[in-house]
Amino acid sequence: VxxxxxxxxxxxxxxxxxxxVLGLLLQFEADHVDVELQxxxxxxxxxxxxxxxxxxxxxxxxALQRMGGRGETAEFVDAAGEIIFFGEYIEGAxxxxxxxxxxxxxxxxxxxxxxVLEKDYTSVLWNVEDRYFLVQADASTELALEVARSVLRIVx
Numbered sequence: 001v002x003x004x005x006x007x008x009x010x011x012x013x014x015x016x017x018x019x020x021v022l023g024l025l026l027q028f029e030a031d032h033v034d035v036e037l038q039x040x041x042x043x044x045x046x047x048x049x050x051x052x053x054x055x056x057x058x059x060x061x062x063a064l065q066r067m068g069g070r071g072e073t074a075e076f077v078d079a080a081g082e083i084i085f086f087g088e089y090i091e092g093a094x095x096x097x098x099x100x101x102x103x104x105x106x107x108x109x110x111x112x113x114x115x116v117l118e119k120d121y122t123s124v125l126w127n128v129e130d131r132y133f134l135v136q137a138d139a140s141t142e143l144a145l146e147v148a149r150s151v152l153r154i155v156x
Contacts, residue, residue: 053133084136111128
């Protein structure tokens with residue numbers, strides 16, 4: 001049982017293992033618990049991505065334009081020039097997000113309460129443990145939230 005619980009953490013930190021998401025499946029029986037590590041999904045991660053998380057959903061028509069930081073920000077652009085930005089930041093990192101004149105609300109993103117700022121574009125900010133995330137989109141708030149909710153911890 002201990003190996004089954006520790007395995008997801010060990011796999012998550014092995015360098016070179018970042019192309020699929022693993023999930024711990026627990027099945028409770030009358031006298032024991034079955035523990036199994038299962039692949040939940042696979043998705044494309046850009047070469048050189050250094051973050052621990054990445055959106056598993058990027059809308060059709062958007063292509064990676066550039067990565068920044070130390071491989072922890074990505075910008076996707078469609079044919080019309082609309083941008084979807086994703087950033088993963090560590091504890092202690094500083095980020096300024098323009099909120100002047102923005103309509104503020106909150107939404108649930110993967111078990112966390114996210115701040116949603118709407119103006120000419122939508123910004124979604126939330127955190128998981130010692131990381132915080134930003135999705136900005138020229139598109140609708142619903143699309144920005146869909147991308148934000150698709151962010152998963154990655155392993156190879």
